[in-house]
Amino acid sequence: MDAQPRPLADWRFDGELRPYQAEVLAQIPAAPADAAMHIVAPPGSGKTLLGLLLAVREGRRTLVLSPTLTIRQQWVRTARTLTAAPDSVSDDPESLADLTALTYQVLSVTGDSSPFDDLARAQWTDELTEAGRTEADAATWLAALAVDNRSQYRRGIRKRAARLRRRFAQARPDSLSRVLHPNALELMERIVEAGIDTIVLDECHHLLDHWAIVVAYLRARIRERGGTGLLIGLTATLPSPDDGTGFDNYTQLLGDVDYEVPTPAVVKSGHLAPYRAHVWFTEPVPQEAHFIRRSEAQLHELMVQVLSTPDGLSYLQEQLQPDVAESDSPPTETMRRLGIDRALSEDFAFAASCGAVLRAVAPRHPLCALLDPKLFGRAGTDDLLLVLARFSLGRLLPDPAARDQWRYVKGALADFGLHLTDRGIRRGRNPLETTLATSVAKDHAAVDILRRELAEPDGERIRAVVVTDVVESGDNRGLTGDAAPGALRVFDLLAADPVTAALTPVLLTAQHLRTTDTAAEQIADALQEALGVQAEVVDGVGATRVLRVPGYGGGRLVAAVSQLVSAGSVRLLVGTRGLLGEGWDCPAVNTLIDLTTVATSTGTQQLRGRTLRLDPQWPQKVAHNWSVTCLIPPHVDLDDSAELDRLRRRHSHLWGLSADDRTRVITGLDAALDERTRNLLDRVVAKDASTSIDELNRAALASLRPRAQTRDDWRIGEPYRSREREVVAVRAVRRSELTRIVPTVAAGTTWPFIAGAAVTGGLTITVCASAGQAMPLLAGIGIAAAGGVVTALASRTRAIARIIRRHHDPALIHLAAVQAVARALTEAERIPVLSDDAIEVDLLHLPDGSSRLRMMFQGPSRARTTLTDAVQELFGPVRTPRFLLRSVGSRGPGAWLPVPQQIGRRRADAQRFAQLWRETVTPCALVEPQGEEGLSVLRAARAHTGYLDGSAPRTTLWG
Template identity: 60%
Template sequence: MDPATASPLSTWHFSGALRTYQAEVLDRLEPGGDDPLHIVAPPGSGKTLLGLLLAAREGHRALVLAPTVTIRQQWLRTATELAPEATAVSDDPDRIADLTVLTYQLLSVTGDGSPFDDLALAVWTDELVASGRTEADAATWLAELAVDNAGRYRSGIRSRTRRLRSRLTRQRPAELARVLHPNAVALIDRLVAAGVRTVVLDECHHLLDHWAIVVAYLAGRIRERGIEPTLIGLTATLPSPDDETEFENYSNLLGEVDYEVPTPAVVKEGHLAPYRDHVLFAEPTPAEATFIRRHESLLHDLIRQVLSTPDALAYLEQQLQPDDASGEEEGDAALARLDRAFSTDFALTRSCALVLREVAPQHPLVAAIPPVLLDRYTTDDLLTVLSRFAHARLLSDPSAVRQWEYVRRSLADFGYALTDRGIRRGRNPVETTLAFSAAKDHAAVEILRRELTGDDGDRIRAVVVTDFVEHGNNRGLAGDAPAGALRTFELLAVDAVTARLRPVLLTSQHVRVRAEDAADISRGLSDLLGEAVRVADGVGPVRDLQLRGAGSGRVVGAVSELIRRGDVRLLVGTRGLLGEGWDCPSVNTLVDLTTVATSSGTQQLRGRTLRLDPAWPEKVAHNWSVVCLIPSDVDLDDGSESARLRRRHSHLWGLSADGEGRIVSGLGHALAAPVVEAWERVLDKDPSTTIGDIDSLLRDQWRPRARTRAEWRIGEPYTPRERETISIRRTPRAPLLRARQTATAAAVGAAVAGTATVGALVAVLAVSGVSLSPLLGVALALGGGVVAATASGLRMLLRTLRDRARPAEVYRSAAIAVVRTLREAGRIAPVDESAITARPDEADPTRIRIEIGGRAQDAVLVADAVEELFAPVRTPRFLLRIDAAGLPRLRALERLADRLSPGRTLLAVPRMIARRRGDAELFRAHWQSQIGSCALHELTGVEGLALLRLARSADDRLDAAEPRARVWG
């Protein structure tokens, strides 16, 4: 039978029971289509089986591409179980079978440069040939251009590279073949000739650059035979869209995600172990602290040497008092200039104000700046002002060359390169010190000690993962061992508690153990590998094991087996070896000492602990992050560690740390609100809180693994939906109250109606023979009107009091106003408003959570707008002014309303709505309909600047601990 039309996989059979989501994928995704199939599912969710069943359904010869040898072996094992005979499966590129499993590297490009650069050069050459040059002449001219005008050459390559990347999947195979190795081209041609039509791309998030070219070439060659290939992409996580061109390659090949299996669903169905994320905060070692304090001292020197000079003070004044405020009184002019400066560049103006207060606290401008903006200056504030001043005043002044050089060298110490083109961020030594602090090694010891003292201490099987074997930068700290797996292992091996775990260091070049364990572990490895393992000679507490001829994959597998047996209970290694593809179900504790924060890297590392352990059916995994913070008594700032922690957990789902049983993403599943607040105080240099205080709070909230398992409620029904959440803090100075635009009119109407009613009653009495004087009748009628108006006002007052008691309803109404505006403006699809909810937090009634459900993309847009609505005001186009209570203008009621909500509330109209005035007016109308009286103000002129200053002095409504998160289930 012609291999191009055969159905070689149609007889493959799976006799087991499919998981719920596997069956749903097979049911939802129809076979035989021309579009790619794109599936996202966590490690351990059965992607391998799912991919094979999808390929078998297509009924054609298939190729599986895997990123590592270890993952390739997993595919081979599962495929052999499904295939009717072993010969139907192959991992030999010289023997193409019904299902062939290869690594991406076998088809990869060669060379050190970017393959897109090579393609761009080829395209440029073709363009020159088309214009009349010979190919040799074109190549010579381009080579000379690269030397004589390197900037112009790079620009030409970049512009063509951008075009190539944007249309990668439409490139002709002949063009793509120009950058592939001839062996790779020959192998792809053999695969196509053998009838391969289905291509399964495992861990397809790798398809960002050169591997994308390989797959594009393979797909193009299949199409040249008149056949549309079926691409099946499987990954645990989508790649980061930070590099737009690389992400475009990925999306062009695989399209939108067809099905995503959330990790909580797999846990709740019992196919992954329940888990909890933990964080341990550490502070630098004494030697590192000395290094950091030297930078703190340098900061103070910079203030004294540079920013306290008359020239620097004049620069700060100019930034805070821009020109063009003529025609106003002197005092008003100063405020108007200040408002204009904030409106033009809020961030720079605020930084200048903070620095001015530091260097000249008695300066008249300091008193004019709203106090809410003058908290504390940060290192970034100082460095921003310093670099701007250096460019504006020092670079252009020949007499200031020595001061320019001083600033340039000082900034270099902080990781900034100051040139005549601007300033760029380089390697920050303080950031490096914190990222690879030796304190993190000690934190790993502390974590394992705590785990061993728990109820399940005897079951602990832990892995400690680092970025490197040895990091090349020791920050100039003489005598310090370089950071990395070797340094971490040395400490774990000598600690009396962690040594009981019989730790093993495993890297591509090392297998290291404690001297006391060397004989036993070497015998165990020798039995598993079937070859001699020798203990190297040495002195001290550790020994290296020598394994000749055993590949890294076999060694990793053998050590994993020792962990399963309990002969080894602690493994130390790098993420390159122990990340993607490593499978050891017995591991239940991860200590992550890496700097990984991307979605793909984070998910892969966390996936190592989530496999079910046959030896412990009640397994619960603990995943630890370690963060090194500069103590609050050191003025130097560095937010890199904190930002990394936030980015890392933004990709992950987990049980809420507040103990509510909710499943959330973001820091809320690792840190409870009181811990986050204490952490923020340390970052703000609040002397009342130390890093030790944070640790005490974390210890108090420690939950046993059994409780974690119970909170997951495994096996119970669940609703597979996601919602965006925004957390609001109720502000006592300006609560959000419902108001009626027609409140005054209602009071007048009530007065008229009351007067008419009483007047009619008087008339009836008169007709009935009751004698009343005309004056008394008029007085009674008017009195009735006053009583009716007062009753109407009291009803509005009672409604205001009810809003204070149940504020969540008003915040939901605000979110509904946003939803309706975006929908009518055509920004989102119709939304089921019942999916918009708001409720007080059970543990903290001052916090209100607004939840937004519906289509994921629309929910994110709505949540972004709601978050911006209640965020601190910066530089909006429109402000929404909200009446305090919207009560009738009765003086007594107004005074009471002012006590309830002093002044007026000013909210920034979200930018997505404020782009068009018509949309902003639409938002005002919806707010008025849902909540009550409001007015829209466009920020122009002096009045607009005054309103902006007032808005910026308002209390922050967003919850500082965790303003934004997602909820699942």
């Protein structure tokens, strides 16, 4: 009887693999013991081909799961290039083949947003039946509990759901099947019966809850039938550990990353387009500014009416003087200072807010003279709202006579997105944040950006995409009567502007297809030719027209419009991130204008990945990725940090060329803004009236370089070293602050050491004399002692020279300091032993004459992060550390440094760290602030702002 042919046995790839693709195939073993392969690589780096070749190597029937129809079709097209038998590839769940590509949704669970709740309820029912109830009685009891005591019912569900989430990947298939749709169960049984044994999970970062359950169930069923259930996970971005149990689910399925291809490596090897990140700053338009001004006035009125009252001032004073009120005698200045110190130690953030608010509402209050402006600075909006909410809970709610005032404050805080209840404060949707995030000014910025891009030397090559969160938002607070924020609004503006309208813009969403009135017939004809059906111009208003393509939507229409972009018929596409984000493939796009609120690692990198694919029609392609940020101007004394926080988080996930040093590839905002611009941004946020957002934007745009220069800066094709290093930057510390040379040198040449050397020398001479060499005893001892001292000093010369050289070299000082931190963490079993070259320190001389020290750490990811956190804490401002290190300087008291929390958890570890510091850096004292003396010590330590580089204290460096 003939043996069955091995699945995928005749599949071949005749092209040339990219270096990292070949390296993945060489480094990841076939049939790994944990039955999982986990690969991270950027969009456009060839993950589809790589996944197929891994599956071919395994030689088993394969199922490919992807999140969208567009991505599914990419797998089908690529798979069919590897085989001469097109029937061996299928995208039909009713006709499974050697390789079948489906979407996760086909196997999806029920529409319940929390499938673990269903599992938890089922488990609770089982527990009740095991305790003696019938199944019907258990179900009735649970239903009654859900109505009569909803909080207790939800608590029971949450507790069981949390346990299930932690161990769901090991759950029995029959347990998991309870939350799967019958149709999905039936399809998965057919998949198992068909002998599918390898599952390729494209964009596997989606495997957090629902789809993770699907994969876990399918894998368990395959294994029950004797299969391996090999998982091949492919993603451009790892989910964040902040996803909690979802992240745990993901790692249970796929384990650690087996191979990661960093985006810069793919760019430098010539397989992705070089790129630059840019930021356009704007401020609210007049109508929005009016709403913000009204909010500012409301907050000021609220502050005056509530916190300027005797009761409000008394509350603030009590928070800053927690023990003074208990004293019978009038407090002295010393007692007041200690009270402030104690408040900071008990709750630093809240005490700092109370002090800042007191300085704002009652600047002549006696306590204000004792409030250091470095710690108690400007009272920001968050400070005011926090203090108002806590005051209301602590003073107004318990007082029946303050009922009306409680209601007034509660209503006012709700306007700022804070819901005040008797259980505490819950944050809701902040209207200030919404106003800035959806500002009309951002739409105008899109027009301005495109005008600027078109004016550049490569302007005729611009193919741009403008991406929004939604088609049309239901929230247009502050803009009553105007169009709602979203893709429709920004498209109308782009279609009406004569410069951007010349780009033949098209709006494409799941329900909308529009273009300009002048281009409507042209686009309709082009779509008709591409799709083979009649496309018609329906209607429109003003400069826009609506197009309709009967029977077509989703992936086919997106592909057709993308072809028009590639052909240059359409040079500007507007849409939402749901359609033009993950999986959308249009290599001609070279300019992204991001108007979304996306700031997660996954969403950010997926959006930026749209512009990085190589364009066959422009081999010298360079991509520009723009973030648009709306800030409240400095002259308005209201602030909201959401936009800036979003900008910082977004860029923390992205690699890019440093704006200050284009030879470096880094993460963080300094890949988009140079130091001058970052400093201006800090001043704008700090409400410096001498600055403006226009000035900030001009500074940001001044660093915009021609695309050809950016391509040169990437140095494509040159050798590179693919490694990541965490970087902490500190300002160059005067050596007199950190070290003291005389005691350090003396540590190697102390009198006891010299006396010991003299005795040793005397004994040596005496031994020689007893061996037969004639010499008077006293003379011999004297000469020997002198000789011993000289010999001892000579033997220590090199060590002393090293100490002196280190004292005069800040890089060596800080290298010794970081090595002490690393060694302390290792001995405390927080990190493994690092290699000798894991720590580097460079001294950088900047154009303005200042200096920075760049401390760089490499090694295993978690160890690297732990060390970086500790070093950043060591050189940062003092807050509430358990231990302080007083590093003795040449002149004055030296430096107060907080012992990093990871070291200061145990006294023995902190003592060992201090010992290492004395041995390798400088004399020091370990201080545990306690009692009144400890509070005074903390006050002195907090007076110093730390040594971190304020413009860019931390980043990640590649290469």
